[in-house]
Amino acid sequence: xxxxTQSPSSLSASVGDSVTITCQANQDITHFLSWFQQKPxxxxxxxxxxxxxxxxxxxxxxxxxxSGTDFILTINSLQPEDSATYYCQQYDNLxxxxxxxxxxxx
Amino acid sequence: xxxxxxxxxxxxxxxxSLRLSCVASGFTLxxxxxxxxxxAPGKGLEWVAVIWNDGNNRHYADSVKGxxxxxxxxxxxxxxxxxxxxxxxxxxxYYCARVNPVTTLGIDHWGQGTLVTVSS
Numbered sequence: 001x002x003x004x005t006q007s008p009s010s011l012s013a014s015v016g017d018s019v020t021i022t023c024q025a026n027q028d029i030t031h032f033l034s035w036f037q038q039k040p041x042x043x044x045x046x047x048x049x050x051x052x053x054x055x056x057x058x059x060x061x062x063x064x065x066x067s068g069t070d071f072i073l074t075i076n077s078l079q080p081e082d083s084a085t086y087y088c089q090q091y092d093n094l095x096x097x098x099x100x101x102x103x104x105x106x
Numbered sequence: 107x108x109x110x111x112x113x114x115x116x117x118x119x120x121x122x123s124l125r126l127s128c129v130a131s132g133f134t135l136x137x138x139x140x141x142x143x144x145x146a147p148g149k150g151l152e153w154v155a156v157i158w159n160d161g162n163n164r165h166y167a168d169s170v171k172g173x174x175x176x177x178x179x180x181x182x183x184x185x186x187x188x189x190x191x192x193x194x195x196x197x198x199x200y201y202c203a204r205v206n207p208v209t210t211l212g213i214d215h216w217g218q219g220t221l222v223t224v225s226s
Contacts, residue, residue, distance in 0.1 A: 034212050043201050043216035044151065049209060087151055091211035094165050096141070096153035 002027055002090050006099025013078055013106060021073045021102045023088035028068050032092035035064055035073045037084045038101075044087060048073065080106055108132040108215045110185075110202050115220030118192055128185040128202030128217055136161070136180040139205035141213060142187045144222075146198040154200070155187065156211070170196075192224045 003026040013019050023033065031051040036044035046055045048064035051071055061076040075082055083106045088099040114126040126142075142154040155166045155176040164176050175188040185202050199219040206214035 032209070032212065036213075043219055044213075045216075046206075046214050049206055049212050049214070055214065089151070089213070091209060091213075094153075094156065094211070095167050096143075096156075096211060096213075098151040098153070101150050 001095055002029060002093060002097050004088055004090055004097050004099040006088055006102055008102060009100065010103040010105070013104065015078055015080060015106060017078045018074065018076045019078060019104065021075075021086055021088075021104075023066075023071045023073070023099050025069045025071075025090055029090045029092035031067050032090055033064075033066070033071050034089045034091065035062075036087045036089065037082075038087065039084045047086075075104070078104075078106055082106060108204065110204065110215065110217035112200065112202055112217045112220040115200065115222045117223045117225060119226055120193055120224055122192055123188070123190045124192060124222060126187040126189065126200055126202075126220055126222070128187075130183045130185065130202075130204070133204065134180070135159075135178050135183050135185060138207070139211070140176075140178070140185050141203040141205065142176060142185075142200060143203050143213075143216075144196075144198045144200045145219075146195075149198070152198075156205075157185070189222070192222075194224050197222060197224045 005024045035048040038044040052064045063074040157176045201219045202217045203213040204215045206212040
């Protein structure tokens with residue numbers, strides 16, 4: 001199974017800040033990586049797929065980068081509504097696997 | 107628009123069975139690969155199973171293999187998860203999720219989830 005290691009597990013930032021979340025795979029997954037945002041009591045919401053492609057309707061302050069084994073989610077100009085838990089997920093192979101999550105507090 | 111609505115969750119004793127349903131709208135299951143993903147309360151996400159758009163090929167997480175069965179009914183556009191021999195560690199929210207049409211396995215839409223609690 002492909003293991004996804006996400007860091008940090010939590011962070012605190014202020015409105016207008018930029019933050020980065022990293023996700024590392026234990027094997028090459030090329031660009032088959034998504035980022036999801038999940039708010040309490042809600043299902044995950046797709047932000048980025050194919051490592052860097054912004055899902056339709058997602059604000060452009062969310063930026064995904066990386067390939068191979070190392071990936072980054074950058075959130076620029078943090079807004080209050082960005083307070084959530086963020087997960088990376090690889091879909092290069094089965095079983096699909098997720099990072100442990102990063103809780104972002106604003 | 108794409109929407110999935112799960113149902114069938116509840117409280118069940120260990121060893122018993124439960125069947126979850128996921129009614130899809132805005133797209134057809136016959137042309138789409140579909141996943142089930144679960145999340146224990148306050149924990150992370152765990153993939154459970156996938157059914158390919160041909161309806162015949164399915165794959166399961168090792169933790170549920172032999173106990174859970176994913177299936178679908180294209181006449182009602184409904185996805186199912188039959189869960190047998192339930193264990194306490196199967197407790198959690200169960201989400202059906204659609205595979206992003208522009209990827210092979212990636213997820214683009216999730217249902218709202220249904221809660222399964224396995225407890226004596």
